[in-house]
Amino acid sequence: MKGFMLIDGNSLGHYYNNSKTLTIGSLQVQAVFGMLRGVRSLIATFPTLKPVVIWDGASWRKISFPTYKENRERSETENERKLLAARDEYKKQRPLIEGAFRLLGIPQVSAFNMEADDLGAIMTDRYVALGHSILLVTIDQDWLQLVGPKVSWKDVANKRLITASNFEEFTGVKDAKQFVELKAIVGDVGDNVPGIGGIGLKGAKDFLAQYGSVEAFLNEAILEKSIDIKKLPKKFRALVEDEEKAINFRRNVNLVDLRTPMRPAPINLRIDQGQPDRERFEALCEKLLFRSILQDLDEWLSSFPAFREQQTMAA
Numbered sequence: 001m002k003g004f005m006l007i008d009g010n011s012l013g014h015y016y017n018n019s020k021t022l023t024i025g026s027l028q029v030q031a032v033f034g035m036l037r038g039v040r041s042l043i044a045t046f047p048t049l050k051p052v053v054i055w056d057g058a059s060w061r062k063i064s065f066p067t068y069k070e071n072r073e074r075s076e077t078e079n080e081r082k083l084l085a086a087r088d089e090y091k092k093q094r095p096l097i098e099g100a101f102r103l104l105g106i107p108q109v110s111a112f113n114m115e116a117d118d119l120g121a122i123m124t125d126r127y128v129a130l131g132h133s134i135l136l137v138t139i140d141q142d143w144l145q146l147v148g149p150k151v152s153w154k155d156v157a158n159k160r161l162i163t164a165s166n167f168e169e170f171t172g173v174k175d176a177k178q179f180v181e182l183k184a185i186v187g188d189v190g191d192n193v194p195g196i197g198g199i200g201l202k203g204a205k206d207f208l209a210q211y212g213s214v215e216a217f218l219n220e221a222i223l224e225k226s227i228d229i230k231k232l233p234k235k236f237r238a239l240v241e242d243e244e245k246a247i248n249f250r251r252n253v254n255l256v257d258l259r260t261p262m263r264p265a266p267i268n269l270r271i272d273q274g275q276p277d278r279e280r281f282e283a284l285c286e287k288l289l290f291r292s293i294l295q296d297l298d299e300w301l302s303s304f305p306a307f308r309e310q311q312t313m314a315a
Contacts, residue, residue, distance in 0.1 A: 003150075004127050005042065005049040008116045008138030009108070010056050012038060013097060015139055015157055017090040029288050031093040036100060036293065038156060042137060044303040049135055051305070053101055054119045055110040060264050061255055068255065071192040098272075100284060105276030105306025111266035117142050119266065121258035124151055142183075142191075145176040145258055172205045181213055184252035193255050196245045198235040207236060214239065214249060276306035 016034025023029065043051055061068045072087070074080045101108055109119055117140065124134050124146050134151045136143045144162060147153050153162040160170070168174050173182050185204040187195030199207065211217035221227040221240050229240055238245055254262045278301065285293050293300050301307040 002048040003050070003133035003135070004123070005046055005051045005135045005137060006120050006123055007039065007042070007051060007053045008120065008136075008140055008143065009053045009097070010094075010116060011138040011140045012156065013094060014087070014090055017086060017093065024288055027092065028089045029093060029096070031090050032096045032100065032288065033290055035097050036290070039101075039106070040300070040303050042154075042156070043305070046135060047303075049133070051106050052123070053106055053108045054116040054123070055098070055108060056115045057110050057112045057268075059115050060113045060118075061115075064262070065193075065251065065255055067192055069191050071189075096284075096288070100281065102272060102274045103277045103281040103284065104301075104304050105274040106304070107274055108270075108272045110270045112268035113264060114266055117258050118263055121146055121263075122266070125259070142188075142256065142258065144171060145179045147176065173208055177213065178208045180253060180257045181208060183256040184249055185214075187252065188256060191255075193252055194248075196239075196248045196252065198238055198245075203235060218246075274306065276304075278307070 013031050013035055016038060017028075017031035019030050019034055021028055021030055022033055039051065039053075043049075059068060073084070075084050098108060109123070110116075111119060116138075120136060120138075120143060124136070127134055128148070128150050132150070134146075136146060136151065136153045137156060138153070139155055139157045144153050144167070147162055147164060147167050149164050151164075154160070155162075162170050171179055171182075173179050182201075182204050183193075185196055185199050185207070186201050187193050207217070211220070217227075217236075217239065221229055221232075229237055232240075239249075254260045278297070281301070282294065282297055285297075
């Protein structure tokens with residue numbers, strides 16, 4: 001293997017769960033079917049990369065910021081109730097997805113106290129240090145901050161591939177550090193992280209393009225006094241004059257930065273290397289009525305590294 005494909009399990013799982021509903025009795029199975037087909041397609045497209053599926057655990061961020069992702073549990077509106085119902089249906093399918101990947105010999109990783117984002121960052125940095133290339137497969141744009149010279153980000157929903165060469169074109173900022181600061185300034189609605197207030201997305205991009213970082217801006221404004229604070233737009237001047245904004249910015253950086261020093265060590269790290277088993281996988285597909293997979297199972301399985309290796313050894 002020349003590198004690794006790190007797959008955000010829940011991100012893709014929720015994406016495929018929102019596709020056309022498939023049922024076996026009362027159980028929805030579209031997330032299972034979509035994940036199997038989607039991951040197989042990715043492996044066939046990038047055959048030199050070893051796939052690893054990363055799953056979410058509980059988030060350590062809830063300790064320092066209790067309302068983190070609290071919005072995902074709301075049920076006040078009809079749309080919120082529909083989203084909760086869809087998430088509940090997905091949760092019922094996740095054990096089947098994990099079981100299927102185990103039978104396909106795909107390694108799966110999780111930790112009690114970490115989201116897949118955190119584990120993705122840890123694994124990316126470790127593998128890159130060993131000289132490997134990394135493909136991040138997720139719809140979650142938080143993972144964009146990991147993009148670098150040997151790291152790319154693949155969005156399966158919109159069929160986008162972001163690399164170091166087109167990072168600025170896609171994000172509007174020049175590098176990962178600025179991307180983290182951008183999110184810290186404007187906040188993250190999806191994760192229920194409020195912005196510091198007064199600066200929108202365009203304003204934040206303009207600010208970072210001009211000053212480079214919040215720290216550089218404050219150094220120029222306060223220490224070097226090379227910036228006339230009175231002539232600044234009110235929204236930028238507030239970063240100097242309003243202590244609460246500075247506090248909220250630092251809080252947000254620690255919440256959105258996947259490499260923050262606040263990140264703890266993984267607790268109860270679980271690594272399932274998988275146990276490839278053609279017969280049991282066939283039985284699972286028969287149970288779930290995945291006829292298109294069963295139509296030519298050996299050919300379908302041949303894309304997966306564990307079965308390619310078995311065929312090589314048999315030959």
